Amino acid sequence: MAARAGSVARPLYRPMRARNPAESRGQTQLELLFDLAFSAASGFAAVRLAHMLGTGAVGTAVLGFAMVFFAIWWAWLNFAWFCSAYDTDDGLTWMVTTLLILGAATLAAGVPGAVAERDFAVITVGYAVMRLPLAAQWVRAAVGDPARRATCLRFALGMVVLQLAWFGRLALPERWMLAAFLVLALCEVAVPPWARRHGSLPTNPGHLAGRYGRFTLTVAAQVIVATVHALRLGLESPGNGPLLVVAVTTATAAVALLWLYHAVPHATVAASGGARIWEYGHYLLVGAMGAVGGAARLLAESTAAPGTQRWAALPLAVAVAVVLLSLWLFGVLPGQDRPGLAHPTCAVLVVLSALLIPSALWTAGVVVLLLLATAAVEGLGSRDDEPT
Template identity: 30%
Template sequence: MANGLPGRLLQRREDPRRASFLELFFDLAIIFALARLSRALLSDLSLHGGFQVLLLLAAIWWVWFVTAWSADWFDPRAPLIVVLLLWVMFGGLLMAAAVPTAFGGHAMVFAIAYVAIHLGRAFLLIPALRGHPLQLRTARVAIWFAVSGVLWVVGAAVAPAREALWALALVLEYGLARLGWPTPRLGRSSWPDLQVNGEHLSERYQQIFIIALGELILMSGITYSDAGFDRERTIAFAVTFLTAVALARLYLRPAGGRLGAAIEAAGPPGSRLALLAGYLHLVMIAGVLATSVGMELAIEDPGASDPAHLTLTVVGPVLFLIGRLLLSVVVDGSLSRPRLIGLAMIVLGGFASARLPLLGAGALILGLLILIIVADALLARTRQRRPAGAVGRWRRG
């Protein structure tokens, strides 16, 4: 087996694994996708528009996540894997290009590209993995993507049922992954079957989160450049930059940087942790995307006080903190008291800022994020002074 085609494709689990150039190149498609999603949300700030963007984001995230998970197993230098990543990247670009009209005239483009990505992956890998246990796992995944693919294509063809069928397809795909893709006669994949390289996958999560923050900075910079350089817009742009810095700090310290070690320490069950972390990163990236749109609106018109615009300013950080708090639970088995209190304060601050201009609301949220960071640092310093046995169940997360 080691000398056959599967052996040449697979990455040895004991080898150090860093993200390859091709994986980072693939991430460029996600930059484009996030930019198009923010435009789509900006064009329709209603609950219905937000739900549609969430569906599209969940589909694009699933393409990235399944690809990152698959690439963890294979040698990125193998020609077949190069072809596979380029195939997925091109399909992802098609999906991103179709985002603005994915629930309209280009629904079929979005659906066909999505289905082709997942079935194309199986088409390339199943013959190449002949005789290897991964072939069976890949076949299970492919069968269920074929089933959900029917929902995607029918939804694209039948406009009245589109949202319901696409939502059902996503629930099916996300749920089946958690269950190990149970398939009649083929069984299901166990956690050892799905074991991943924790450091590599953790690094990929960090990279994609940085890309989401990059979209926030990119789009706010474009908006500021186009809108003008007056005092209020300059302050709004500074608030946006500091908000991105605060989100990055809250993400990385400390559980965001310990995820890889936690996956490795858990052994085969660590793949369950890696999967849950994938779900939670979707929540955090949705929060960053909403924050991006909210801050763009603040830069464009700092003095506006529209309820829908104000809601985005609050919902974005709230979603991020919820995902980040739950990541701490998954990694450390603990909740961060400062972040939990800070989350409650931001929710209350949202009600308090109902009559504030967008710039004032954004500055208020930034102030609360900074308070959380300061409280985290003070709590960490206090814990370092305590005896080891005095540490309770509440930890910084």
């Protein structure tokens, strides 16, 4: 059957070629679907974070969330690098990306056991399903791009060797698991600079900025999920006024944080000498954004229970403060002569409000007012320059 008028045939296979780094382009539908899959995984982590914080196991909750989100973020980042440098949009790429999405789903299914019980078996399998097919794509890139063959093969080799090490970690005694995680995580971060010693990748800063912006947006959507959760709890309880306040404040906080995020010229930062700090700094920023969703859920559930917990808004305040400090760091990276202090000032005031104000609801309200004031000071004058 003939192709429809205006459609473009997508072959099952075509040779992989490096992109032109100066090429300006938006996101493909496949990349957007990939981002949504990883957002779902981060959402599971945020829900589990809220549950663990509610039980009082703060240290276990934060550590487990940080470990799980590293796997999510690192797998996503490596895919973003690859798509910015190479993309054939052929059938084989679609099939490989489907495997990556299934890996993200498997990782998400293993989040509860990983966060609560330190059972990383399922999450390690999911990580492997995400990483090994991408290693195969790097081999394809090595075949199609002789000039960067050594770089591509080093990326592939690093992924395969470290994935074997992650499986080996499962056999270690419990007391060694955390130390092994830290060592392997550092090794993961060391692979890209080791691979790039033989040549840089032809990535486009504007494309990477767009990818980061959309991933941040999808993770921030977990705050809106928490808002819906607060509204649902409010409909089920007789005195729903406080839960309505929670819904309004958390939704407003998400919008204000996104406004401040897009006030940073991300494409400019991505093309500057601080590009690596900007990229890796998104682990803190996006992770904290996901934690805002979990903290908002905790605040809603604490408000719905008799006797609102005194410190129920503290996790929300800390997560918001980390987002603000990360954004301030990104604003400093391009080298402005006088970077503003509104972000760190707001971060300090947000945490102080949670410590000093006796009511969790009042604290949430003050946090939102501080965010809106910061947005008015820092965000009205500029918008980011990422492509749409």
